[in-house]
Amino acid sequence: MKKHDVVVIGGGPAGMAAAVAAYDAGCKDVVILDREPQLGGILMQCIHNGFGLHKLGQELTGPEYAAVYAQKVAQRNIKVYLETTVTGLTGDKIVTAQNRDGILKLQATGVILAMGCRERSRGALNICGTRPAGVYSAGTAQKLVNCMGYQVGKRVVILGSGDIGLIMARRMSLEGAKVEAVCEVMPYSSGLTRNIVQCLEDFGIPLYLSTTVIQVHGAGRLEGVTVAHVDQNCKPIEETTRYIPCDTLLLSVGLIPENELTRCAGVPIDPITGGALVDENCQTLIPGIFACGNVLQVHDLVDYVSEEAERAGAGAAKLVGDNIPIQAGISIQLGNGVRYVLPQTIRRTDEDVSLFLRVTQPFGKARLTVTDADRVLAAGKRLKAAPGEMEKLTVKAEMLKDAKGPLTVSLEVLE
Amino acid sequence: MKRKFTCIICPRGCAMEADIQNGQVAVSGNSCSKGEEYAICECLHPVRTVTATLRISNRHDTMVSVKTQTPIPKEQMQAFMAQLRQHAVNAPVRIGDVVAENICGTKVIVTKAVQ
Numbered sequence: 001m002k003k004h005d006v007v008v009i010g011g012g013p014a015g016m017a018a019a020v021a022a023y024d025a026g027c028k029d030v031v032i033l034d035r036e037p038q039l040g041g042i043l044m045q046c047i048h049n050g051f052g053l054h055k056l057g058q059e060l061t062g063p064e065y066a067a068v069y070a071q072k073v074a075q076r077n078i079k080v081y082l083e084t085t086v087t088g089l090t091g092d093k094i095v096t097a098q099n100r101d102g103i104l105k106l107q108a109t110g111v112i113l114a115m116g117c118r119e120r121s122r123g124a125l126n127i128c129g130t131r132p133a134g135v136y137s138a139g140t141a142q143k144l145v146n147c148m149g150y151q152v153g154k155r156v157v158i159l160g161s162g163d164i165g166l167i168m169a170r171r172m173s174l175e176g177a178k179v180e181a182v183c184e185v186m187p188y189s190s191g192l193t194r195n196i197v198q199c200l201e202d203f204g205i206p207l208y209l210s211t212t213v214i215q216v217h218g219a220g221r222l223e224g225v226t227v228a229h230v231d232q233n234c235k236p237i238e239e240t241t242r243y244i245p246c247d248t249l250l251l252s253v254g255l256i257p258e259n260e261l262t263r264c265a266g267v268p269i270d271p272i273t274g275g276a277l278v279d280e281n282c283q284t285l286i287p288g289i290f291a292c293g294n295v296l297q298v299h300d301l302v303d304y305v306s307e308e309a310e311r312a313g314a315g316a317a318k319l320v321g322d323n324i325p326i327q328a329g330i331s332i333q334l335g336n337g338v339r340y341v342l343p344q345t346i347r348r349t350d351e352d353v354s355l356f357l358r359v360t361q362p363f364g365k366a367r368l369t370v371t372d373a374d375r376v377l378a379a380g381k382r383l384k385a386a387p388g389e390m391e392k393l394t395v396k397a398e399m400l401k402d403a404k405g406p407l408t409v410s411l412e413v414l415e
Numbered sequence: 416m417k418r419k420f421t422c423i424i425c426p427r428g429c430a431m432e433a434d435i436q437n438g439q440v441a442v443s444g445n446s447c448s449k450g451e452e453y454a455i456c457e458c459l460h461p462v463r464t465v466t467a468t469l470r471i472s473n474r475h476d477t478m479v480s481v482k483t484q485t486p487i488p489k490e491q492m493q494a495f496m497a498q499l500r501q502h503a504v505n506a507p508v509r510i511g512d513v514v515a516e517n518i519c520g521t522k523v524i525v526t527k528a529v530q
Contacts, residue, residue: 062480196421
């Protein structure tokens with residue numbers, strides 16, 4: 001069995017940034033495993049622009065952003081296995097993978113999980129009706145259109161107003177399709193404002209909020225969908241049903257962190273994020289196993305994926321170098337208005353720690369706080385907060401030093 | 416004429432209103448000068464970067480992604496697409512290679528390398 005200091009599972013934006021950061025932090029034996037024939041992950045099908053504004057100070061398309069990191073990987077002595085699927089991971093960090101050469105077994109000192117997400121599918125929504133061709137998850141349609149050159153349909157309804165759905169509304173319109181409607185079950189869109197403007201308004205595509213698809217019609221090919229308004233409990237209102245003829249239904253209804261390997265290894269998972277429970281270095285509850293990117297939490301911007309992955313990579317390198325023992329750490333609790341917070345535990349209190357959180361619903365003017373009993377450790381005002389936009393709060397080391405925990409992160413609405 | 420906008424410059428998303436009189440735009444509701452700039456631009460000459468993919472003629476089942484080097488007028492997006500489709504691309508290409516010299520006033524450049 002081959003031994004490696006750091007094995008990175010997944011060569012998308014998280015995996016590449018983590019590998020580079022581990023290498024630059026002094027760990028010279030880093031391996032990336034990826035199932036695709038090239039590095040880059042999902043960025044390779046995200047041909048639209050808007051990537052890199054925060055991290056790289058320029059507006060790039062997905063493939064260009066990926067190329068920046070692929071080049072950083074290539075400039076370092078990082079071993080990359082492509083078309084290699086990881087099939088197993090154990091708690092003692094034995095990675096099993098498969099490629100054309102057969103089975104590969106690697107013993108790692110540190111493992112970085114960077115497998116990303118997959119899309120929620122029709123089956124998970126229980127939409128009734130027939131099972132015709134023409135129902136796609138938005139990301140699948142994106143790959144078919146952008147990477148394979150197919151036109152997946154001509155009259156399109158999109159369910160879900162997340163960013164992928166919005167981006168596909170524009171893409172299908174530019175390729176000559178008519179997008180009849182984007183339906184969103186919630187009373188607000190989870191997509192970025194920028195995408196609502198540039199992907200829907202520019203093309204005159206209507207966005208119907210508090211509306212969902214309740215039935216799919218068609219024998220061989222999709223012929224139409226029935227949509228309905230929903231009440232506050234997301235239950236369809238019978239009197240509001242309406243039929244929209246279409247040949248294609250795209251589903252943009254959420255991403256699920258792809259954590260099968262994480263579970264294999266026995267790493268505890270946060271039921272809310274769907275990703276591992278981690279500390280400030282993105283280390284899971286199994287020492288030496290780290291997680292970053294969309295496999296840890298679903299991000300809005302790739303720039304933040306790269307930053308998170310850099311923490312994981314540097315953390316893994318540090319561990320390989322010094323073998324810092326794992327301390328129990330201070331746990332973090334959810335207060336009012338907060339759906340989740342990462343990390344869930346802070347172990348080292350000698351450095352500033354950034355907390356990443358999402359709120360439960362859209363709020364106007366609000367104040368976010370981190371408290372230790374009655375003491376406020378960090379606070380930040382927001383003019384508005386929405387579940388679609390990840391919030392960041394940094395707790396200074398001098399505030400953390402005497403904290404007893406558990407810390408509570410909460411939101412307070414300001415008048 | 417009055418128009419309403421949601422600003423897309425930053426996540427704050429200000430609700431802005433622009434009053435257009437004889438080619439002069441008065442913006443309200445913005446919190447910063449960037450917002451004002453955006454609203455004026457949207458009123459007078461809105462532009463967009465367009466991205467698309469093209470088939471590689473000399474490779475089997477291979478696409479290459481491209482973008483406008485500079486943003487083009489918003490209303491020309493469909494015309495741009497119609498012209499772009501007539502361009503053939505041959506591999507190898509590198510990021511930044513020009514696939515069309517002038518469509519709707521911009522160069523079209525490659526955003527993904529194909530060997």
